[in-house]
Amino acid sequence: MYTEEMLESIKKVEAKRAENAAMEPKRMTAEEKDQVLKENHPDYREDQFDVLTVGPNKGEKAPKELVKMLQSDSRLKDNLPDLSCPDYETDVLIIGGGGAGASAAIEADNAGEKVMIVTKLRIGDANTMMAEGGIQAADKPNDSPAQHFLDCYGGGHFAADKELVYKLVTEAPEGIEWLQDLGVEFDKDAEGNMITTHGGGTSRKRMHAAKDYSGAEIMRTLRDEVLNRKIPVVDFTSAIELIMDDKGHCAGAVLMNMETGEILIAKAKVVIIATGGAGRMHYQGFPTSNHYGATADGLVLAYRVGAPLREQYTLQYHPTGAAFPEQIFGALVTEKVRSLGAKLVNVDGEVFMNPLETRDVTASTVIRECRRGKQVDTPTGGQGVWLDAPMIDIIHGEGTIEKRIPAMLRMFLKYGIDIRKQPMLIYPTLHYQNGGVKVGTDSQTCVENLFVAGEAAGGVHGENRLMGNSLLDVIVFGRNAGKYAAAKAKTVEVGKLTLDHVAKFEKELADAGIQPDEVSPKLLPDYTRKVND
Known part of the structure; x- marks a missing residue:
């Protein structure tokens, strides 16, 4: 060859x-x-970035391709749907069927809430499925969460949210046990001890793996658990706009069937965005390791309702x-x-x-x-x-x-x-979106009742992620979002549904002199009759 x-x-x-x-x-x-x-490093190529001129991150830089999507027209701009008769009603609506979305669904179901997953491909068609090397956790005698914290925080150039990093590393050992109890088959030695290896930037051997298809093994297990619990999954259906209520709280999403184009309304007490990364945006023309649906949808949806991003400039x-x-x-x-x-x-x-x-x-x-x-x-x-x-x-x-x-x-x-x-x-x-939507330790954004978990969330990895911390992120913060969202759902009374934010954002674009030539979210990459320059 x-x-x-x-x-x-x-x-x-x-x-x-x-x-x-x-x-x-x-x-x-x-x-x-x-x-x-x-x-x-591509992140230092200033000619590949633009400055956002509208929205909560106005005045900050982001990759040109992302800026274009964040400042594009809504897919609903000229045809707002009727919100009075929702097609779905649930307590916890999860947008995304990867590791974070599945973990959130399991925990919200454990809490007794009515849960629904909507995913634009199938459950498991996600970057989690494609992760290979392993998942980090400091659970050996010569290691500690404190040492894991230092590796993560330093490896991310000290830009991460320290409280999020603390939660990541302190809940990592429990996350491994949780996965093992669900049925993940990690590599073990003859005595049944977990085999761990080094990763780049790690000071201890804390990489737990299932051969070199760790993500597939984890996703298989999570998917089976979701399906065995009979948690509803609406597949081949994208969220194209979040729905708010008259109190300014997130209250569902407008959905689009990817095969028929049919528009559907999902009403929810709380929403969890778990849409993953952005590799199929092909920033700076790079190839990608990401799955077919990784097009930064969650960032666009959250940004349009006023949730700020962080570290959106680093990939x-x-x-x-x-x-x-x-x-x-x-x-x-x-x-x-x-x-x-x-x-x-x-x-x-x-x-x-x-x-x-x-x-x-x-x-x-x-x-x-x-x-x-x-x-x-x-x-x-x-x-x-x-x-x-x-x-x-x-x-x-x-x-x-x-x-x-x-x-x-x-x-x-x-x-x-x-x-x-x-x-x-x-x-x-x-390979990975280091930043994302800004969240607190409860995985909630500044928009009430809107949670974000996994690769779509920012603050966990700073400006660089260490190997094995992505699978760990989707488990720790997917579970985290599911628990907190379910608890919040118990107290929520949803007001009148509205899409007023769409017109408000369109006015911002017009006032800034922006005339978009595309709509967003992107949903899928366009490879038709493309030729490399």
Whole structure:
């Protein structure tokens, strides 16, 4: 599958493999990290950002693509539906069927509230399903939530909400137990102890995993629990606008059937947005590891009713997306490959960094290596560096790759690349929305009765997320949102339903001189007859 030029480079990689496997590359200093980020990370490209001119974050920057969606017309601008006869009535309406939405549904159901999930694809079609490497929790004798907190807070460049980070790390061990009780099959040793590994930016081995399909295993378990409880799931149906009541509180959502275009009204005492990320916005033209529906819908819905965002200017570009073959361009190559010992190697077979720096630093260093002319070129004009997976079997013994990262092995074997013998070509891929809607420790926004959980929420990760903290986030804060939303629902009396905020936002756009040429939320990416420039 590899070209002749690639195979020539692989010969250099093979010649130095034993030496490279044994070496321990030095860690970067704080100053070196700052420099490589500023010179190479996409978040520092000022020409790729615009300033918001309307809404609660007016005057702040965000990616151009996100600004356009936040400042677009509502899909209901010229045709407001009748709200007097709702098609659905529930206590807790959850928008999104991924890990956070499912966790919230389970906890709200536990609290005895009437729950409904609405999801624009199917339950489980989410970034949770595509997560691979594992989930963090400080539950070993040589670790502690305090140490986990320091890793998270420092790894996020001290920008996160400390109270949210505290909740994340202190409730992590319980989250692992909860998942295990539900039936998640984590990797264990012969004595039944959880096997844990390092991740980039972690000071302890606290990554719990199910092979290299941890997210799929977790999502399978959560989905089955939701369905077994007979919690209603309305699939292939998008929320296209939130509904407020005459008291200014969130009171439901306008829904659209993705197949028929039918408009439906869902009335609720409380609403939880759990719509996930934004990879399919393809910020700065990057490929993405995200699922098909990751288009920042939740941010648009919340922003239009007055809920501010935070850290909306920062995205995570996973350092190891597949750069070749083209059929899997941008697909995630789990960080677990590096945590097991594989190192990043340039075209000349040289290791150029420690493989377990934080993701933003690692991605920036890969980009820098390519800019220095040390890249491997692909036949379609792409580029990348090698991730030398065969080191894993050298370090841990033959069969380790097949046992610990079977999904990676299968993904590349489909294209004639055996990662037990050959390296993988990688380049950063758009992976995670670091920021999101601003929430408190109860997962509620400043808009009464509107909660947000998972990747759509901001403040947990600051300006960079550590490996394994996304799956942890959806569990801890999905459950959190479900508990608090259910408790709040018990006291809510919904007023008269209204969509007055739509006209108010349209007036803001007009007063700012903005004439949108699109509607939002985006819902799905548009790939029809597109050609790369």
